[in-house]
Amino acid sequence: MLDIKYLRDNFAAAEKALATRSGKVDLSGFQMLDQQRRELLNEVEALKAEKNKVSALIGQTKDKSQVQGEISRMKEVSAQIKILDDRLREVADNLSELLMGVPNIPHPQSPVGASEDDNVEVRTWGDKPALNFTPKAHWDVGEGLGILDFERASKLSGARFCVYFGAGARLERALINFMLDLHTTEHGYTETLPPFLVNRASMTGTGQLPKFESDLFHTEDVDLFLIPTAEVPVTNLHRDEILAETDLPICYAAYTPCFRKEAGSHGKDTRGLIRQHQFNKVEMVKFVRPEDSDAELESLLGNAEKVLQLLQLPYRVVDLCTGDIGFSASRTFDIEVWLPGQECYREISSCSTFSDFQARRASIRFRREGAKKPELVHTINGSGLAIGRTLLAVLENYQQEDGSVLIPEVLQPYMGGMTKIVK
RNA sequence: GGAGGAGUGGCCGAGUGGCUUAAGGCGGCGGUCUUGAAAACCGUUGAACGCAAGUUCCGUGGGUUCAAAUCCUACCUCCUCCGCCA
Numbered sequence: 001m002l003d004i005k006y007l008r009d010n011f012a013a014a015e016k017a018l019a020t021r022s023g024k025v026d027l028s029g030f031q032m033l034d035q036q037r038r039e040l041l042n043e044v045e046a047l048k049a050e051k052n053k054v055s056a057l058i059g060q061t062k063d064k065s066q067v068q069g070e071i072s073r074m075k076e077v078s079a080q081i082k083i084l085d086d087r088l089r090e091v092a093d094n095l096s097e098l099l100m101g102v103p104n105i106p107h108p109q110s111p112v113g114a115s116e117d118d119n120v121e122v123r124t125w126g127d128k129p130a131l132n133f134t135p136k137a138h139w140d141v142g143e144g145l146g147i148l149d150f151e152r153a154s155k156l157s158g159a160r161f162c163v164y165f166g167a168g169a170r171l172e173r174a175l176i177n178f179m180l181d182l183h184t185t186e187h188g189y190t191e192t193l194p195p196f197l198v199n200r201a202s203m204t205g206t207g208q209l210p211k212f213e214s215d216l217f218h219t220e221d222v223d224l225f226l227i228p229t230a231e232v233p234v235t236n237l238h239r240d241e242i243l244a245e246t247d248l249p250i251c252y253a254a255y256t257p258c259f260r261k262e263a264g265s266h267g268k269d270t271r272g273l274i275r276q277h278q279f280n281k282v283e284m285v286k287f288v289r290p291e292d293s294d295a296e297l298e299s300l301l302g303n304a305e306k307v308l309q310l311l312q313l314p315y316r317v318v319d320l321c322t323g324d325i326g327f328s329a330s331r332t333f334d335i336e337v338w339l340p341g342q343e344c345y346r347e348i349s350s351c352s353t354f355s356d357f358q359a360r361r362a363s364i365r366f367r368r369e370g371a372k373k374p375e376l377v378h379t380i381n382g383s384g385l386a387i388g389r390t391l392l393a394v395l396e397n398y399q400q401e402d403g404s405v406l407i408p409e410v411l412q413p414y415m416g417g418m419t420k421i422v423k
Numbered sequence: 424g425g426a427g428g429a430g431u432g433g434c435c436g437a438g439u440g441g442c443u444u445a446a447g448g449c450g451g452c453g454g455u456c457u458u459g460a461a462a463a464c465c466g467u468u469g470a471a472c473g474c475a476a477g478u479u480c481c482g483u484g485g486g487u488u489c490a491a492a493u494c495c496u497a498c499c500u501c502c503u504c505c506g507c508c509a
Contacts, residue, residue: 038473045478055490059441067489074489374470
């Protein structure tokens with residue numbers, strides 16, 4: 001959520017900045033609702049002050065017959081307060097509904113652009129593998145080895161699911177453990193294992209609700225949602241809390257499965273592991289002081305890159321343009337891994353700062369040493385990394401002409417010393 | 424699932440309709456005393472909106488009343504017991 005005061009005082013600038021995003025942002029009605037709300041608030045508060053004063057007086061008067069007139073007058077004032085309170089609530093609800101639907105202001109350094117074609121490549125790392133045969137896509141590699149089974153998964157659950165067998169299942173588990181170990185022992189993150197189902201308040205706090213309910217799986221008999229990313233439960237860990245400045249930065253790493261409906265992407269990436277309804281991910285989440293947020297995003301991005309470097313997978317880093325960043329984010333760097341089977345880079349991590357946007361929605365604050373008023377923290381998060389996409393990248397980059405797949409050195413201890421997956 | 428009990432400030436905890444501006448304690452902060460510290464004593468110590476006056480917040484939402492932390496009601500959460508269960 002944007003700061004209502006900021007929006008009030010910088011309306012034109014905000015409108016201009018938001019126009020660089022994709023999709024129309026409708027701010028019409030804000031100024032009228034905001035003014036109405038403040039007028040009603042003034043009016044109703046004056047009446048309440050009057051009521052409180054007179055009621056205290058009535059309380060002090062022993063002989064109530066002396067104040068019968070005041071009592072009946074207060075009866076009317078109370079009725080009036082009720083009417084105004086109802087109107088105020090309606091206006092305030094409309095205003096907050098409007099504000100909840102407004103995306104974050106892009107970071108001043110985010111490149112301005114209309115679509116992903118305008119994203120800026122920041123750097124590339126690693127050499128694309130020189131294969132002296134035509135590389136296969138990971139679904140062919142995986143099915144050839146009998147470690148991935150899309151057909152049986154669709155029998156169990158439908159499209160966009162996968163069953164892993166044998167070394168494939170173990171490779172997925174190895175990647176999870178490898179990444180968690182790296183972030184917790186080398187990068188200073190605290191491991192968390194949160195619930196995979198969360199309530200409406202949590203989904204609203206990080207920005208998935210109210211606008212993107214159709215992307216979420218929802219349970220029928222109780223009002224809970226399957227998490228689309230660990231960002232949701234982990235960021236909401238400190239919802240409605242005031243943190244100590246000395247506690248910051250707080251850094252969490254969490255493995256969770258993620259569930260996404262992928263509504264609106266029918267026909268896109270229908271084959272393989274790229275776009276699944278359920279996938280595993282290790283996520284990094286930080287709570288930081290505002291002045292540290294740019295540097296903390298850089299270091300989180302570096303932590304994610306380190307995973308690919310240790311796995312020896314070539315990648316590039318892309319600075320997303322204003323037209324391509326997500327609803328709650330103000331700046332996003334994507335890491336895209338090279339896939340020789342498809343001859344393209346594909347997103348494997350998305351690292352974003354949300355400035356104070358999520359912190360304001362979820363009321364996550366901190367108090368500076370000696371300061372009286374609490375301030376909003378900045379929240380930052382990024383995948384470190386998406387597990388399924390990492391596995392797929394390993395299959396495509398480490399495939400051999402005979403259909404086998406070498407296991408990256410750093411994963412071998414996690415695979416019981418296995419160096420190669422063969423049929 | 425059934426039966427009871429409970430939710431009050433950072434924490435503990437008093438408070439069954441109007442001097443509550445939420446007592447008291449613990450913790451935190453500042454001070455006095457001290458070579459220094461401890462102890463003792465004194466003071467101070469929640470949040471939101473507002474330029475301010477002021478308003479709101481005692482789990483959440485409704486209701487009763489001139490007046491609600493306090494009464495009614497629905498819901499949520501936690502605890503105890505019973506049942507079921509990995």
